[in-house]
Structures are given as structure tokens and as C-alpha cells.
Amino acid sequence: xxxxxxxxxxxxxxxxxxxxxxxxxxxxxxxxxxxxxxxxxxxxxxxxxxxxxxxxxxxxxxxxxxxxxxxxxxxxxxxxxxxxxxxxxxxxxxxxxxxxxxxxxxxxxxxxxxxxxxxxxxxxxxxxxxxxxxxxxxxxxxxxxxxxxxxxxxxxxxxxxxxxxxxxxxxxxxxxxxxxxxxxxxxxxxxxxxxxxxxxxxxxxxxxxxxxxxxxxxxxxxxxxxxxxxxxxxxxxxxxxxxxxxxxxxxxxxxxxxxxxxxxxxxxxxxxxxxxxxxxxxxxxxxxxxxxxxxxxxxxxxxxxxxxxxxxxxxxxxxxxxxxxxxxxxxxxxxxxxxxxxxxxxxxxxxxxxxxxxxxxxxxxxxxxxxxxxxxxxxxxxxxxxxxxxxxxxxxxxxxxxxxxxxxxxxxxxxxxxxxxxxxxxxxxxxxxxxxxxxxxxxxxxxxxxxxxxxxxxxxxxxxxxxxxxxxxxxxxxxxxxxxxxxxxxxxxxxxxxxxxxxxxxxxxxxxxxxxxxxxxxxxxxxxxxxxxxxxxxxxxxxxxxxxxxxxxxxxxxxxxxxxxxxxxxxxxxxxxxxxxxx
Numbered sequence: 001x002x003x004x005x006x007x008x009x010x011x012x013x014x015x016x017x018x019x020x021x022x023x024x025x026x027x028x029x030x031x032x033x034x035x036x037x038x039x040x041x042x043x044x045x046x047x048x049x050x051x052x053x054x055x056x057x058x059x060x061x062x063x064x065x066x067x068x069x070x071x072x073x074x075x076x077x078x079x080x081x082x083x084x085x086x087x088x089x090x091x092x093x094x095x096x097x098x099x100x101x102x103x104x105x106x107x108x109x110x111x112x113x114x115x116x117x118x119x120x121x122x123x124x125x126x127x128x129x130x131x132x133x134x135x136x137x138x139x140x141x142x143x144x145x146x147x148x149x150x151x152x153x154x155x156x157x158x159x160x161x162x163x164x165x166x167x168x169x170x171x172x173x174x175x176x177x178x179x180x181x182x183x184x185x186x187x188x189x190x191x192x193x194x195x196x197x198x199x200x201x202x203x204x205x206x207x208x209x210x211x212x213x214x215x216x217x218x219x220x221x222x223x224x225x226x227x228x229x230x231x232x233x234x235x236x237x238x239x240x241x242x243x244x245x246x247x248x249x250x251x252x253x254x255x256x257x258x259x260x261x262x263x264x265x266x267x268x269x270x271x272x273x274x275x276x277x278x279x280x281x282x283x284x285x286x287x288x289x290x291x292x293x294x295x296x297x298x299x300x301x302x303x304x305x306x307x308x309x310x311x312x313x314x315x316x317x318x319x320x321x322x323x324x325x326x327x328x329x330x331x332x333x334x335x336x337x338x339x340x341x342x343x344x345x346x347x348x349x350x351x352x353x354x355x356x357x358x359x360x361x362x363x364x365x366x367x368x369x370x371x372x373x374x375x376x377x378x379x380x381x382x383x384x385x386x387x388x389x390x391x392x393x394x395x396x397x398x399x400x401x402x403x404x405x406x407x408x409x410x411x412x413x414x415x416x417x418x419x420x421x422x423x424x425x426x427x428x429x430x431x432x433x434x435x436x437x438x439x440x441x442x443x444x445x446x447x448x449x450x451x452x453x454x455x456x457x458x459x460x461x462x463x464x465x466x467x468x469x470x471x472x473x474x475x476x477x478x479x480x481x482x483x484x485x486x487x488x489x490x491x492x493x494x495x496x497x498x499x500x501x502x503x504x505x506x507x508x509x510x511x512x513x514x515x516x517x518x519x520x521x522x523x524x525x526x527x528x529x530x531x532x533x534x535x536x537x538x539x540x541x542x543x544x545x546x547x548x549x550x551x552x553x554x555x556x557x558x559x560x561x562x563x564x565x566x567x568x569x570x571x572x573x574x575x576x577x578x579x580x581x582x583x
Contacts, residue, residue, distance in 0.1 A: 006040055010044065019063070028044065043084075096508045115154070120160050127234045128189065129399075151518070156254050158253065162258065169216045172217070174196060269331050272367075273288070288301065325356065353375070382451065383452070437465065440466035470579055472537055473565055473568040494552045507560075526574060527575060533567060
């Protein structure tokens with residue numbers, strides 16, 4: 001990675017120049033904002049000049065004189081008030097290009113200190129279908145897990161499904177009194193949802209039905225054989241359906257440890273927290289209050305009302321003895337730390353759960369947990385009208401229906417083009433384009449912002465979409481098809497044209513991007529990079545004839561095409577998007 005190399009050389013230059021760096025300050029190098037002056041730049045001299053009481057430009061010149069980058073840069077200049085600008089040499093870019101086309105990781109180095117990272121994402125509820133609301137957690141979590149694995153971390157993916165709770169009292173009562181076995185066999189989840197809705201409506205109309213449901217739940221919690229059998233069948237049927245959805249999305253989990261898995265750990269956990277004085281009894285409930293160890297504005301157990309800070313305790317056991325999500329989450333943290341030796345735990349969950357996780361993390365830390373816990377929050381998906389994305393009847397849109405619709409639309413688009421493809425080939429291309437389009441429409445967004453769901457935009461061959469990027473990949477492969485495989489790439493490279501250089505430079509940045517996006521857990525940084533790469537490739541393709549060139553020029557341009565194809569395929573793969581050789 002050029003940036004890492006240049007940063008290391010810059011730090012060595014400060015030492016060589018005899019300039020002592022203030023504690024906590026690390027001089028860094030970034031991609032230049034204006035490439036007319038260079039490829040990379042550093043404003044370290046400008047930052048330090050005040051502290052050292054020096055002229056920033058004079059300090060930059062001093063650093064430049066001590067900087068040893070002759071093997072990487074053809075030019076180093078000091079510009080403006082003290083910017084240090086670095087321009088890579090054609091030889092260094094050619095060398096990087098050779099690495100990209102030969103290396104299985106396309107030039108992306110492994111992380112220096114691998115960690116064990118648990119990624120908790122998707123987390124649908126048992127006996128309910130996955131819907132459009134699961135898109136963000138599922139796609140963001142899968143992509144982050146892929147990237148973390150790719151750069152060398154040990155990643156454990158856990159689908160913490162909602163398989164326990166009060167709704168099962170209603171489902172079990174409905175199973176016993178209203179279930180249609182034929183409908184259950186034809187569409188299990190749809191029938192379970194229908195039964196739940198009918199019983200839920202009945203509980204609101206008749207208090208006696210609600211009491212029956214509560215009784216069924218108590219029997220389940222106490223291990224009643226019949227109720228336990230019904231619950232297990234609900235879990236089995238739902239997991240079968242989930243596997244179909246995840247299979248269609250090419251998403252895999254290492255574990256499906258749902259809420260029920262931690263059931264036996266909850267009472268001992270609460271007892272332990274009471275013994276340690278972390279929790280206390282308040283109005284019959286077991287709660288965690290602020291311990292005053294942090295400022296009120298940073299304390300998750302306080303809330304500001306008018307001009308006063310008031311208690312906002314975390315409840316871990318209700319007065320009736322029932323446990324809550326916070327209790328289960330604390331037990332889950334214990335398991336992940338003790339059994340999986342997690343260095344970090346990432347929770348890919350919507351932004352409305354921010355307070356919940358702040359409290360859970362703080363409570364875990366009071367219990368001595370040192371594992372880093374991160375809530376990776378996200379916004380909402382809106383319909384074209386800017387409201388929550390729903391069907392016309394007001395129902396939540398099913399995730400499988402969204403994928404199927406995207407595939408159908410992609411198939412219709414394939415039928416409009418005559419490319420000599422068989423129906424089977426068109427079906428496969430439609431599957432890749434359709435599924436990839438839905439994923440990319442999500443992953444190209446800043447995860448913290450809401451966005452509007454648009455079929456036309458996501459399936460367009462123009463603009464920042466999956467079809468556009470996949471088409472760029474197809475274009476790289478079409479060149480080699482025209483050569484009928486009769487080509488052997490060599491290290492004889494000479495980057496001379498501006499379009500060649502721009503593409504080589506963009507390709508070299510992939511190694512940096514793959515590491516950078518995990519700093520703030522933002523897959524959209526990778527999506528944006530791939531879009532820029534596709535644009536740069538198209539500009540190169542228009543400016544530099546590949547097939548009619550000869551010798552070193554031809555080998556260089558073919559190598560650029562091969563490197564672009566490899567990076568596009570790898571980058572899209574890290575987003576969970578497959579590619580096709582033709583479309």
C-alpha cells in the first residue's frame with residue numbers, strides 16, 4: 001500500500017531531520033485532493049509548525065530534504081503554505097500493477113494484528129418472514145464480515161434470531177386451535193403469521209384468550225413437552241425458510257444462536273450482578289443505575305429532562321420475574337467472550353437501538369468485560385414517496401419478494417437484448433444482476449442516512465449501480481474473449497499515457513480502501529471506490545486502444561484490463577455481489 005509506505009518514510013524523515021514529534025502526533029499521508037500537484041500529500045508540517053514555532057514551508061522543506069522515497073516517487077514538492085506533495089513514479093505503479101495481477105488478494109496486504117471478531121447481524125424473528133426491514137442489517141453485516149475476513153481477521157458470524165418471548169404463547173395457542181396443516185405444509189411462515197395475527201386479535205377482544213396464551217407461555221418456559229415440541233417445530237420450519245432466503249442471497253452464518261440458547265444463563269447472571277452491586281432492586285424490578293463514573297452527558301443511565309438529569313435505568317429483570325433483551329444480550333456477550341475469545345463484537349442493528357446498546361455495553365464493562373463492543377447503526381429504507389417502504393395494503397414488503405422482483409425485471413431487460421444467449425444463461429445473468437442490484441442499492445448508501453428504494457435506479461446500466469459495475473467487469477473480459485485466450489501477460493510494463501496512469505493509480509488504491517472501510521464500518525466507501533474505478537476504466541478504454549496496440553504498450557494495456565477485472569470482481573465479491581462474464 002503506497003500510503004502506508006509513504007507514511008512510514010515520512011515518519012522516518014522527521015527522525016532523520018532531528019525533529020521531535022509531540023506525544024500522540026503521527027504524521028500521515030493522504031490521497032491528494034488536487035492531483036495536479038501530486039498523488040499523495042501531507043500537511044504534517046503545517047500542523048506542527050505552530051507547536052515548533054517554525055515557518056511551515058521551511059519545516060516542509062526540511063522534511064523533504066530528509067525524505068527517502070526515490071524508489072517510489074518521481075517528484076516531491078512543497079506547495080502552498082507547506083503542503084508536501086508526492087508524485088509516484090511510473091515504475092512504482094508498474095510494479096504494483098504486476099502484484100495485482102499475480103496476487104490472490106490483488107495486492108491487499110493482511111492486517112498487521114489479526115483479531116477475532118464476532119459479527120452479529122440480520123437477526124430475524126422465528127415464525128415471521130424476513131422483510132425489507134432486514135435488508136440493511138443483513139447486507140451491511142455480510143459485507144463487513146467478508147471484508148474483515150479478507151484482510152486477515154478471524155470472523156465469526158452469528159445470527160441471533162428472535163426465538164423466545166411472549167409471542168410464542170399466542171403462536172402455541174393458535175397452533176393447537178386454529179392451525180391448518182395443509183397450509184402449514186404449503187407455506188409454513190405464512191400460516192404461522194396468519195395464526196399469530198388471528199390469536200393476537202382475539203386476545204384484544206377477549207381477556208380470557210390472553211390469559212390462555214400467557215398460560216401456554218408459562219408452560220413452554222417450564223419445559224412442557226407438548227409446547228416445547230411445537231416451539232421446536234416453529235423454529236425448524238422458520239430456519240428452513242431462512243436458509244432459502246440466505247441461499248438466494250449467497251449469505252452464510254457460522255452460528256444461529258438465538259435468544260433461547262442463553263435462557264439458562266439469565267437467572268445466574270442477574271444474581272451475580274446483584275451480588276456485585278452492579279444491579280439493585282427498584283420497585284420490584286432488578287435494574288442498573290448510573291454509578292457516576294462518567295459525565296452526565298456521556299452516561300447512558302441518565303436522561304436530561306428540562307434542566308435536570310434524571311435516572312434512566314436499564315432493567316434486566318421485571319417485577320414478575322421476566323427477563324428482557326438487555327439480560328439476554330449480556331449473557332450473549334459473556335458467551336462470545338468466554339467461548340469464542342472475541343476481541344471485538346460488532347452489532348449491525350438499526351439506529352433506534354442506540355441507547356439499548358450503550359447501556360448493555362456499559363453494564364458489560366462494569367462486569368469486567370474488556371472486549372471492544374461496537375454498535376454499527378443504520379437508518380431506514382423509504383418508499384418512493386419518502387415514507388416507510390410498504391405494500392399498497394400497508395404490509396411490510398417481504399425480502400424474498402424484493403429479490404424475486406429484481407430478478408424478474410433483470411430477466412425482462414435481458415430478453416430485450418439479442419446477444420445469442422440461451423434461456424438458462426439469461427436466467428443466471430438475471431439472478432446475478434437482480435440480487436446484486438438490491439445489495440448494491442443498499443451498500444452504496446451511507447449506512448446512517450435514510451434512502452429511497454427505486455427499482456429503475458437500481459437496475460439502470462448508467463450511474464452508480466450494480467449493473468454498471470458488472471458491465472465494466474464484462475467489458476474487461478470481452479477483450480480477452482476477442483483474443484481467444486491467446487495471450488500471456490509479462491512484467492514488461494511501461495505506463496506512459498495519462499489514462500494509463502490514472503487507471504494504474506486508481507487500481508493501487510484498492511489495497512488502502514479495503515482496510516479503510518472498516519475504520520468506520522462503511523461499505524459505501526468500497527462501493528464508491530468501485531464506481532470510480534469503473535469510470536476510470538471506461539475513460540482508459542476510450543482513450544487507449546488495447547487490441548490494435550503492440551509490444552510493451554499492448555502488454556501494459558492488457559495488464560491494466562486484467563487488473564481492473566480482478567479488482568472489480570474481488571471488490572464486488574466483498575459486497576456479496578457476484579459477477580458474470582457476459583450480459
